[in-house]
Amino acid sequence: MKNLRFEKQRPVAKILTIGDELLKGTVLNTNARFLGSELLRLGFKVDSQIACPDDIALIKTEFSRALAGAQLVIVTGGLGPTPDDVTRDAIADFFKVPLILSNRQLSFIQNHYKARGRKMPALVRKEALFPRNAEPLFNRCGIALGFSISAGERLVVVLPGVPVEMEKMVRELVEPRVRKKFPGLTGRLALIVKTVGISEPEVMKKLGNDFFDDPFEFGIYPMTGEVTLRLYTDCLPIKRRLERKVRARLKKFVYAYAETTLAQEIGKILKRRKKTLAVAESCTGGLLASEITGVPGSSVYFKGGITAYGNDIKEKWLDVPPDILQKKRAVSPEVALWMASRVRAKMNASFGIGITGIAGPSGAGRQKPVGLVYLAVVSPKKRKVWKEFFSGTRSQVQARAAKKALEYLWQGLRNNF
Amino acid sequence: MKNLRFEKQRPVAKILTIGDELLKGTVLNTNARFLGSELLRLGFKVDSQIACPDDIALIKTEFSRALAGAQLVIVTGGLGPTPDDVTRDAIADFFKVPLILSNRQLSFIQNHYKARGRKMPALVRKEALFPRNAEPLFNRCGIALGFSISAGERLVVVLPGVPVEMEKMVRELVEPRVRKKFPGLTGRLALIVKTVGISEPEVMKKLGNDFFDDPFEFGIYPMTGEVTLRLYTDCLPIKRRLERKVRARLKKFVYAYAETTLAQEIGKILKRRKKTLAVAESCTGGLLASEITGVPGSSVYFKGGITAYGNDIKEKWLDVPPDILQKKRAVSPEVALWMASRVRAKMNASFGIGITGIAGPSGAGRQKPVGLVYLAVVSPKKRKVWKEFFSGTRSQVQARAAKKALEYLWQGLRNNF
Numbered sequence: 001m002k003n004l005r006f007e008k009q010r011p012v013a014k015i016l017t018i019g020d021e022l023l024k025g026t027v028l029n030t031n032a033r034f035l036g037s038e039l040l041r042l043g044f045k046v047d048s049q050i051a052c053p054d055d056i057a058l059i060k061t062e063f064s065r066a067l068a069g070a071q072l073v074i075v076t077g078g079l080g081p082t083p084d085d086v087t088r089d090a091i092a093d094f095f096k097v098p099l100i101l102s103n104r105q106l107s108f109i110q111n112h113y114k115a116r117g118r119k120m121p122a123l124v125r126k127e128a129l130f131p132r133n134a135e136p137l138f139n140r141c142g143i144a145l146g147f148s149i150s151a152g153e154r155l156v157v158v159l160p161g162v163p164v165e166m167e168k169m170v171r172e173l174v175e176p177r178v179r180k181k182f183p184g185l186t187g188r189l190a191l192i193v194k195t196v197g198i199s200e201p202e203v204m205k206k207l208g209n210d211f212f213d214d215p216f217e218f219g220i221y222p223m224t225g226e227v228t229l230r231l232y233t234d235c236l237p238i239k240r241r242l243e244r245k246v247r248a249r250l251k252k253f254v255y256a257y258a259e260t261t262l263a264q265e266i267g268k269i270l271k272r273r274k275k276t277l278a279v280a281e282s283c284t285g286g287l288l289a290s291e292i293t294g295v296p297g298s299s300v301y302f303k304g305g306i307t308a309y310g311n312d313i314k315e316k317w318l319d320v321p322p323d324i325l326q327k328k329r330a331v332s333p334e335v336a337l338w339m340a341s342r343v344r345a346k347m348n349a350s351f352g353i354g355i356t357g358i359a360g361p362s363g364a365g366r367q368k369p370v371g372l373v374y375l376a377v378v379s380p381k382k383r384k385v386w387k388e389f390f391s392g393t394r395s396q397v398q399a400r401a402a403k404k405a406l407e408y409l410w411q412g413l414r415n416n417f
Numbered sequence: 418m419k420n421l422r423f424e425k426q427r428p429v430a431k432i433l434t435i436g437d438e439l440l441k442g443t444v445l446n447t448n449a450r451f452l453g454s455e456l457l458r459l460g461f462k463v464d465s466q467i468a469c470p471d472d473i474a475l476i477k478t479e480f481s482r483a484l485a486g487a488q489l490v491i492v493t494g495g496l497g498p499t500p501d502d503v504t505r506d507a508i509a510d511f512f513k514v515p516l517i518l519s520n521r522q523l524s525f526i527q528n529h530y531k532a533r534g535r536k537m538p539a540l541v542r543k544e545a546l547f548p549r550n551a552e553p554l555f556n557r558c559g560i561a562l563g564f565s566i567s568a569g570e571r572l573v574v575v576l577p578g579v580p581v582e583m584e585k586m587v588r589e590l591v592e593p594r595v596r597k598k599f600p601g602l603t604g605r606l607a608l609i610v611k612t613v614g615i616s617e618p619e620v621m622k623k624l625g626n627d628f629f630d631d632p633f634e635f636g637i638y639p640m641t642g643e644v645t646l647r648l649y650t651d652c653l654p655i656k657r658r659l660e661r662k663v664r665a666r667l668k669k670f671v672y673a674y675a676e677t678t679l680a681q682e683i684g685k686i687l688k689r690r691k692k693t694l695a696v697a698e699s700c701t702g703g704l705l706a707s708e709i710t711g712v713p714g715s716s717v718y719f720k721g722g723i724t725a726y727g728n729d730i731k732e733k734w735l736d737v738p739p740d741i742l743q744k745k746r747a748v749s750p751e752v753a754l755w756m757a758s759r760v761r762a763k764m765n766a767s768f769g770i771g772i773t774g775i776a777g778p779s780g781a782g783r784q785k786p787v788g789l790v791y792l793a794v795v796s797p798k799k800r801k802v803w804k805e806f807f808s809g810t811r812s813q814v815q816a817r818a819a820k821k822a823l824e825y826l827w828q829g830l831r832n833n834f
Contacts, residue, residue, distance in 0.1 A: 020636050023463045025453030026647065027638070029446055032468065036442030046440045047475060051449065051466040058464060081618050082637055115806060121618040141809050162639075164813060219443045230443075285710025286703035289724040293702025296778050296811050298726075304734070305724040307706040313721040313764055317734075347730055361713050394713050 011071040011182060013044035016062055018078035018087050019161055022051040030163055031076045038170055040217075040232065042178060043185045044072060054078050059090035071154055072178065077161030079144040081124045088147075091158055092131035095149065099129040102136045105145045112143055134158075137173045141165040148177055155181045188217070188232035189239045193246050195227045195253040196262055196407045203227050206249045214238045224396070225403030226262065255410060262406045263291045269413045270301035270350075277409075278347035279305040280318055280339035282330065283357040283373060288402040303347040308339065318342040329368075331356050333385040336374035340385075344378050351412075352378040353405050357388075359397045373401045377408050379417050384408070428488035428599055430461035433479055435494035435504050436578055439468040447580055448493045455587055457649075459595060460602040461489060471495050476507035488571055489595065494578030496561040498541045505564075508575055509548035512566070516546040519553045522562045529560055551575075554590045558582040565594055572598045605634075606656045610646035610663050612670040613679055613824045620644050623666045631655045641813070642820030643679065672827060679823045680708045680715075686830045687718035687767075694826075695764035696722040697735055697756035699747065700774040700790060705819040720764040725756065735759040746785075748773050750802040753791035757802075761795050768829075769795040770822050774805075776814045790818045794825050796834050801825070 015035045021027045032049045039046050047070075052062045059078070066073045078087030092099050105128035113120040130136045130147040137146035137159070144160040146169055157174050159166045179185065195203065200222045212218070216233040229246070233239050246254070255265050270277060279288050289305030292298055306317055311330055314320040320338045328334045336354040344352025357373025364370045369389070376385040386408060390400040411417070432452045438444045449466045456463050464487075469479045476495070483490045495504030509516050522545035530537040547553045547564040554563035554576070561577040563586055574591050576583045596602065612620060617639045629635070633650040646663070650656050663671070672682050687694060696705050706722035709715055723734055728747055731737040737755045745751045753771040761769025774790030781787045786806070793802040803825060807817040828834070 020634075021638055022449075023453050023466060024457045024636065024647070025450040025455070026636065028450050029466075032439075033442040033445050036440050038442070040441050047470055047472075048479070049440060049446075049468040053464055055464075062465070080639075082621050084635060084637070112808070121622055123621060124618050141813070164810060168810075217441075219438070219441060221443055281703075284707075285715070285719075286698075286706025286722055286724070287710075289703025290701075290707045290815075293704075293724065293726065293776075294812055294815070298702070299780070302702075302726050304726045304730040305703055306734075307703065307710065307722040307724075309710065309716055309719050309721045316763070317721070317723075346733075359710075363716070395711055398707075398711070 010043060010045040011185065012069065013039045013046045013072040013074065014066040014070040015039075015046060015049040016059075016066055016073060016075045017049065017051045017161070018054060018059060018075065019051070020053045020084070022077075023053050031161060031166055034163070034167055035074055035076070035170070037230070039072070039074075041187055041190060042175065043182075043187045054084045054086055056086050056090045056093065059087060060094050063091065063094055067151065067154060067156065071182070073154070073156050074174075075156070075158045076166055079127065079146070079158070079160045081121070081126050081144075085126075087158060088126075088129055088131065091149075091156070095131055095133055095151075097132040100132050101125075102128045102130060102145055105136065105138060108138070108140075109143045137169055139165050139169055141168050146173070148174070150181065186234070188234060189236060191229070191231040191239055191242055191246070192256075192258055193229040193231075193250065193254055194256045194258070194260065194262075195229070195250055196225060196255050196403075196410065198227060198250070198253040200227050203229070203250065203253075207245070208249065211242075211245055211249075214241060216242060224399045225407065261295070262403070262410060264295050266406060266410050266413065267292075267295045267298055267301060269410075271297075275350035276301050276303050276348075277351045277353070278303040278343045278349035279353040279355075279405075280343035281305060281307050281355045282309060282314070282339070283359040284355050284398050284402045284405075285309065285359075287398050288353065288355065288405055291402055291406070303349045306343060314339065318346075331358055331368055331372060331374065333374050333376070333387065336376035337378070337383055337385050340376035340378040341383060350380060351409065353409060354378075355401055355405055357397070357401060359394045359401075361394060371397050373397070373404075375401065375405050375408060377405070377412050377417070379412060382412075382417055384412070384417070427460060427462040428602065429486065430456045430463045430489040430491065431483040431487040432456075432463060432466040433476075433483055433490060433492045434466065434468045434578070435471060435476060435492065436468070437470050437501070439494075440470050448578060448583055451580070451584055452491055452493070452587070456489070456491075458604055459592065460599075460604045471501045471503055473503045473507045473510065476504060477511050480508065480511055484568065484571060484573065488599070490571070490573050491591075492573070492575045493583055496544065496563070496575070496577045498538070498543050502543075504575065505543075505546055505548065508566075508573070512548055512550055512568075514549040517549050518542075519545045519547060519562055522553065522555060525555070526560045554586060556582050556586055558585050563590070565591070567598065603651070605649040605651060606653060608646075608648040608650075608656055608659055608663070609673075609675055610648070610667065610671055611673040611675070611677065611679075612644045612646070612667055613642060613672055613820075613827065615644060615667070615670040617644050620646070620667065620670075624662070625666065628659075628662055628666070631658060633659060641816045642824065678712070679820070679827060681712050683823060683827050683830065684709075684712045684715055684718060686827075688714075690830075692767035693718050693720050693765075694768045694770070695720045695760045695766035696770040696772075696822075697760035698722060698724050698772045699726060699731070699756070700776040701772050701815050701819045701822075702726065702776075704815050705770065705772065705822055708819055708823070720766045723760060731756065735763075748775055748785055748789060748791065750791050750793070750804065753793035754795070754800055754802050757793035757795040758800060767797060768826065769793075770826060771795075772818055772822055774814070774818060776811045776818075778811060788814050790814070790821075792818065792822050792825060794822070794829050794834070796829060799829075799834055801829070801834070
């Protein structure tokens, strides 16, 4: 879906990801994806992503070609301490400059080891080196130094390949340098729409054909139990028109117009209303609690959770009566409700969630297939239970069930459940 | 780390993935990963992966360059019915041949629509086209035709981008054609080494310089709290020698010689010894339970877990005495031990784990920085507690703490703790 009639000319960016593990298929190239969407947001046109092995000659060839065809080249990976990490050597070699030591980074690394009561291994010193023509970029989540090089009209940025380190550095160190180097760059206007409880084809249907009459860049991203829309345009009236249409057509499925998570949004609501939450999980095995406590500050509203895997734990810790477990079995609406209401009462929380189901691959019985999950939410006023079927592998069923529980809680909170 | 003196000459393969969605970061490039590992298995050396937009000129440029440098080029994506799908045009254009119609594929597509009671949209006819110099590859999971072209010593394979369709076609249609075209091709021997409790530089130091005297392909992959080695060679005596050295030098850190996870290996040991496990978590918030229950069949040995976030929950559910919480505070070795031993006793398990700490970004106090975590493991015979500091973001501290707890449990199990 592209209509570039009204689009500005955009500077070109290329992404070069280094590492044998990418070419051997050992890891997924999440860095290329992250950088693609960040550069789009900043206003670049990314016209190639190249993955290249840990090999000086190949890195130099690909880098040289990338630099010739782009205003911005971002390189990630190959900055580790081992001999196969050769990215910094390749880049210094390309520019015919020596590598020099950052004393600031070296003492940071030394302190890192000291704080752990360990001696710094000699080969780690390499991670404080950068090409003489570069500006060091200080990584504070890990020990590998990044760097950036201003080459005429062009900007080169070299970052470690560890995703959390790279992502933090892009947002904190690279973005300001990019904005400075390309002062005329205007990011595209972005409309972010986070929806839950609706599938990708349903979103498309609800948006309708006339939604695409305006020229804009359209991205639809299905994830576990969620669909995110990211719409980009250079034109404010178009952005406003799109927003109005989205609000009218997807209203009850939108939980945020920003990059956030459902667990985070639920946290905000609970905090604002001074309410608390407790969860009792069986088949999701702690995943729901883990998603809730992944949010900073969740201790304000999250009382705690219990993973009641065995029936004995359900009986002893959640007072599920043995006869209900016997007659209705563990995977039943009755047990889900019992779990939600007992964990709520016993942890003295405003809301309780209970989940019981069959995550698979084994454990299915007659009339109880893998993927069958009962979800219960109990509030001070009401109790509600849902029967769901989730497809996929064990971890997919677990992730979908945990997300669905958050969806029902969010709906409940919105409707003053 | 590569020393190819004694390696067979491997044919070079390049992977070209087409699609705007890849460059905008809309989707993860799982196809590149799948093809990387399949081609490694088949015996190729993959020396680049390129992602390229839906643009005839750019596709032709990248394809031409790939073909010049490789014996095998695999292209995926851009074979759909919409006007932005231009891969087949670009390839036909490159070879200066027209596109011709596969009647067999056309009737397959017509039947596909007929079976669903729908009329075939006119633009779908495009999906039965292939370049005149190509052999059609019939896709039976979807409607886009793939094709392969034998170009002198080289082989070109063009496949649809939908992962399930592409993967099935690779295994059923591409592999036999590749084997026929490259009759001498043999797959590599792999040595997989999963270690825990040792850092990447420490692994390198223990392996020593003489480890690299033999020619083989070396890959070292640090993950949260773990390091994986993947070594590839063509020569069985070399593989055996490497294995002996790894066994001697990394012995106490190796938890498996296979693609597996620490939680899975712990599960196998517990199952074999008919032992059970229960966990009490504070700062990891359910993540440890979630990792344990991510393993299929974990219900056999995992009794359950509790996320005791608030102090009231620690008191009420884990009987932590209020005066200990007052005097020693929640983040203390005493509370970690109390949590581990009470959850073990109350859930009637053989082993108990307790974790309490400060995941951050807030919650730090005097002498208690973000990243401070106490981990306790209690067995029928012993109780042990460790003080740790983890760096990074909230989710990194949580992930590292959970992995460390698994590491200590694994060590305990190995030493008959």
